[in-house]
Amino acid sequence: MARSWSSVSDDIAPTTVLVIGFLLFIFPEPATSALGAGLLLLGAAWWFYEWDRP
Secondary structure, three states: OOOHHHHHHHHHHHHHHHHHHHHHHHHHHHHHHHHHHHHHHHHHHHHHHHOOOO
């Protein structure tokens, strides 16, 4: 069974936001660290929201 692009993007997008947020969080500048922490929170919330959705 082939998966549609929207199904694949729903799986990839939250993970991408988490990875980008983590990279910005560890980058040693206050502005990027704050943005990275925000993206980590957004990505985690999005990931849990998408967890058991069909």
